[in-house]
Amino acid sequence: MGDGNLMDQAARAAIVAAVSSGDTLGALRRAQDMLEGEGHYDGYLALVKALSESGDPVLAVKCFAALREILPANAEVARGYGAALLQLGNIAYRGGEIAQARGFYRQALRADAHSVKAWTNLGQAERFLGRPAEAEACFRKAVSLVPDEGPAHFNLATLLLEEERWQDGFAEFEWRSNLSRIPKxxxxxxxxxxxxxxxxxxxxxxxxxxxxxxxxxxxxxxxxxxxxxxxxxxxxxxxxxxxxxxxxxxxxxxxxxxxxxxxxxxxxxxxxxxxxxxxxxxWTGPYLFAASAPAGRVTYRRSIGLVWAAGSDSPNGRVRSIPLEGLAPLATLPDIDWIALQMGPARAEIAGSPWAGRLRDPSPGLANFADTAAVVSGLDLVISVDTSVAHLAGAMGKPVWILLPRPCDWKWGREGSASVWYPTASLFRQDGSRDWDSVVSAVDAALRGLPAQ
Missing domain, CATH: 3.40.50 (Rossmann fold)
Known part of the structure; x- marks a missing residue:
């Protein structure tokens, strides 16, 4: 018995080493040798563990596919295969290949139908692809499997709120993980x-x-x-x-x-x-106000504030941002005094862009949002991506055009140009191509269509 255990340990170590070196076939051979020589599954289970810890989902999927042919009824192999496919789906999703990610998530669920993470992530992919009913079914399936699964509840909440199903949506929104960040x-x-x-x-x-x-x-x-x-x-x-x-x-x-x-x-x-x-x-009317008089108001031309980038540390900040260069067509429009309301590193984009000399930058004097509100109060219009300044203008009752990616945050709904949150807001959404060119063209046309000052 003792010698057998030593042999098992040595064989398992050899399997782990083979996986780590990328020798998939060698790892499979060693696992199969253990099965044939010892009459048990220790070799394959060692392989499952090694694959799960390998950090290489492509390799893991290949190995698990082979393992499933050898051990079709083994639950541990099925879970490992599903987990590896889930990782591939996540990689595809982060790379913007959402349809491919959906395919991996579906394969993961065929391997392990009880994977709550796979159901939740499939729901996210379905929502991104414009299939809200399918997304809701996925989130509800995840919750039915694990009733206290916070991410599934939260994703269900944002879907319901996006559809203006307020009562159920805000009830589910109580599952948001940030609630644990209560100040001490x-x-x-x-x-x-x-x-x-x-x-x-x-x-x-x-x-x-x-x-x-x-x-x-x-x-x-x-x-x-x-x-x-x-x-x-x-x-x-x-x-x-x-x-x-x-x-x-x-x-x-x-x-x-x-x-x-x-x-x-x-x-x-x-x-x-x-x-x-x-x-x-x-909503009973504007509820945030400028405490001081507007600064630097230019009265003889239309005055428009501009924000083009969300914070780099904010959720989906990159997706919500537009390179300032991409807004260049607006810089050539006549009789507009453009005011930068942009904060953070993106302000550096002004220099060397077509906006240099066209976009006044008062940001050095903006220490907080009360200062920004003072500037906004003197503007005719704010044009902003989905940032706090868009909310500020809306809460002040100022006209604000909000430029949105597809899909966008739940607060802006799924379609339409009006906002249920801010009556003075107009929403400009990406079309099916999910680029900003169509948004910039629509804003350009809308500005040209405004009546003269």
Whole structure:
């Protein structure tokens, strides 16, 4: 018995070494030798483990395909094969080959029909390819397999919200993983609920992007009408702007002490916990305002603010951004005073582009969103990709044209040029080609069609 175990260990080590060196056939031969010589599956199971840890999904798929012919009923082999196909699907998805990714995810599910990750990722691919019913079925299948699978719930939430199924969508949105990022200073306070007594103080914090914070501030008057005292707990870049929102009693910056409060509540949970999910019902007019007079207003020409890039560290920031060079046709339009509202490294694109000398850049004087609001208040129009500045203009009630990739974030829906969130917004969407040329052409035509100042 002892000698046999030593032989097994040596054979398993040889299999792992063969996989690591890329000798697939050698690994298979050694595994098969163990089966024939010892009459058990240890060799193949060692191969499965080695393949799963190899970091080479193409190699793993080849090996697992061969293994399935030898061990068609082995559940561990089936799971390993499915996991390897899932990895290939993820690689294809990240590379923008969505249809190919969908094919790999389907193969993964044929190998292992209980893979929650494969069901969830297939749903994402179906949604990207414009098949929302199929995507919803995938997400619901994943949730049925593992009821507390957060990513499946969250992806289902964004799909439902995209379709304006507000009540169910915001209920599912409570599965978002960012809820675990509650500021430490608030972690000991209970979550606000509708049974909280009048006069209670609620600390509202943001677990989403900066633009999302602006979006959900519209719900503050609804919470205030329940008799709550509202304390905002936000990053410094937002506090001065948020102070202009109706219903705010106090503001504290993240990292600073907060006033005494009774409850805490993430801003994005307001629609669900208030039971007032429809954003159209929460819009009573502009709710963010410039606290100071506009700077540098040019009165004799149309004044337009421009943002072309999302933050590089934001989700899908690259997908949501347009190279400034790609907006060059707009730079030649007459009688427009262009103002850059772009922040971050993308500002460097101005120099050396067709926009040099055409695009004024006040960003050195913009320390926070209150400063940006002062500039926006003096503009006739803001043209922006999906960024916080688009939300700022919409919340201020300023005309804003938002340039969107396909698919886009759930807040902008799937089709149409109007926004349920911001009545003054017009949406310009990529067409089926998923490039920006059609968007820029549409914006160019719309600008040419505006009445003279």
């Amino acid at each position: 200073i608030l972690a000991g306070f209970p979550l606000w609920n509708a049974q909280a007594p009048q006069g209670a103080s609620v600390a509202l914090w943001n677990d989403q992007g900066l633009g999302d914070a602006m979006l959900f501030l519209r719900y503050l008057p609804r919470l205030r009408s329940r008799g709550m005292r509202i304390v905002l707990f936000l990053p410094p870049v937002l506090t001065d702007l948020a102070a202009t929102a109706p219903g705010v009693d106090a503001i504290a910056e993240i990292g600073q002490p907060i006033p005494q409060v009774d409850y805490q509540l993430p801003l994005a949970s307001l629609p669900h916990l208030l039971g007032e999910a429809d954003p159209a019902d929460a």
